[in-house]
Structures are given as structure tokens and as C-alpha cells.
Amino acid sequence: MSLGALRPSPLVEQATERLRDQITSGEWAVGTKLPGETTLAKSLGVGRSTVREALRALAGAGLVQARQGSGVFVIATEPQEGWSTQLRQAAITDVYEVRMLLEVEAAQLAAQRRTDDDLDVLNAALARRREAATGSDAEFVDTDIALHATVVAAAHNPVLTGLFTEFVPVLRRGLIDLVALLDLRSGDPNHGDDGHTALVDAVTRGDSEAAGRTLREELKQTLALLQSL
Incomplete structure (x- = not known):
């Protein structure tokens, strides 16, 4: 799945938004394991550190969860209200x-x-x-x-x-x-x-x-x- 390269800045915000869209639209359903950081970075046209920050933001919104040794999984399709x-x-x-x-x-x-x-x-x-x-x-x-x-x-x-x-x-x-x-x-x-x-x-x-x-x-x-x- 190609997500499309992003503009240079602000990369973390754009990466977070693009990944969130994939989740909230249902393209990545609850229980889905996300592609690895290297794959996501290549699809988005950004570095792995940017992907890492975006995933951290999504975790903070209650959309994904990192499971040690297994990867990052979708746990909800609607963000928690801050x-x-x-x-x-x-x-x-x-x-x-x-x-x-x-x-x-x-x-x-x-x-x-x-x-x-x-x-x-x-x-x-x-x-x-x-x-x-x-x-x-x-x-x-x-x-x-x-x-x-x-x-x-x-x-x-x-x-x-x-x-x-x-x-x-x-x-x-x-x-x-x-x-x-x-x-x-x-x-x-x-x-x-x-x-x-x-x-x-x-x-x-x-x-x-x-x-x-x-x-x-x-x-x-x-x-x-x-x-x-």
C-alpha cells in the first residue's frame, strides 16, 4: 500500500495525520499489525525517527499500542477525546x-x-x-x-x-x-x-x-x- 510521499515540513504532524486517516477510515482495522518503521518510512518518504514520533502520537490518542517483540497494533478506530x-x-x-x-x-x-x-x-x-x-x-x-x-x-x-x-x-x-x-x-x-x-x-x-x-x-x-x- 502506497501512502504517498509527504511535503518536507512539518513532517511529524503530516505523518501522524496520514497514518491516522488510514486507521479511522477502516483501512487498518482494529487488531491489524502496522507495517514496520522502515516500511512506513519508505511509504511516507520520511525518516524512521519521524515515523516513531507519529506512532507515539497515535498511541497517545489511544489508536495504536506497541507490543514488545510483536510490533504496533491498531486498538481503536476513533481517537480518545483529550x-x-x-x-x-x-x-x-x-x-x-x-x-x-x-x-x-x-x-x-x-x-x-x-x-x-x-x-x-x-x-x-x-x-x-x-x-x-x-x-x-x-x-x-x-x-x-x-x-x-x-x-x-x-x-x-x-x-x-x-x-x-x-x-x-x-x-x-x-x-x-x-x-x-x-x-x-x-x-x-x-x-x-x-x-x-x-x-x-x-x-x-x-x-x-x-x-x-x-x-x-x-x-x-x-x-x-x-x-x-
Whole structure:
């Protein structure tokens, strides 16, 4: 079977896509042993290292499995959904409930661990949020999320930071829609400033209980609005 030579770059991505197509189309059924690396490399017009990386990506997607001494076998014809895909497809209210659990804990840790540099960044983020009150809904939401991101970063836990980063695209879309649909900024262009100021103050004082409580109340109010849509 000839798969057709690939363009020079990006080779790994192209090789992965071509092999995935062979599997998801049913040309290589579940249980099929794939050709060896040398054969695949020749068919695709790439090196064995490129094939190896492509097979590793397919294994990560749950499509193939390497069996020691036997080769690589197809174990599924549909890729497993990754975390990012699940988030994109999830209801914004479900994402927000998880956000509350994650971010309240992050705020409490931030109050305990924040450095002077963190406080400078926090206050700058709060100032940018206030400045964005004269801008568009998208600009305002972006500065709001950026402020929350600085609080999470001040917790100095890379796992929390990574999880929050995964949430951002879904949160951004949901919050922009919320602000627009409910016209939240018509009477108060800087909607939520008091709560965000109190949050920054609590982190600055090192009051973890107040930081968690303040953020929990803010997020609960937003979740209630989302549930009302």
C-alpha cells in the first residue's frame, strides 16, 4: 500500500495525520499489525525517527499500542477525546463549577505565598482591568481573566497554573456572551471592581481566608448569572 510521499515540513504532524486517516477510515482495522518503521518510512518518504514520533502520537490518542517483540497494533478506530476537547464541548456552567474549586484554592495559596513581585503584577492587572472599563466587552473580559490569572500564578503551583490556562478559552467565550446578553456593563462599565479590589487586598494582606471567601462569592454570583441564561 502506497501512502504517498509527504511535503518536507512539518513532517511529524503530516505523518501522524496520514497514518491516522488510514486507521479511522477502516483501512487498518482494529487488531491489524502496522507495517514496520522502515516500511512506513519508505511509504511516507520520511525518516524512521519521524515515523516513531507519529506512532507515539497515535498511541497517545489511544489508536495504536506497541507490543514488545510483536510490533504496533491498531486498538481503536476513533481517537480518545483529550482534556482540551472535553473542555471545549462542556457546558460553561460545568466548567465554571470546576473553576470555582480550582481558583478559590489558588487564591488561598496566593495569599500565603505571594511575593513583592507578585503584588506588583496583581496591582498592575487590577489597574488594567479598570482602564478597560472604557473599552469593548472583549477587552474588559480579557483584562478580567488576566487579573485572575495573576492570582493563580501567585500561588506558585505550576499544576494549578496549567489547569487554569486550559480553562481560559472556554471561560473567555462564556464571559463575553454573558456580559453582552445581560448587558452587565450598561450601568457599571467597571462591573465587579469592588470584589476584585477586595480580592487583591486580601492577597496583599496575606489573609487566605478572606481571599478564598471573596473569590468564592464573586464566582458564585457569576455562576448564578450563567445558569439564568
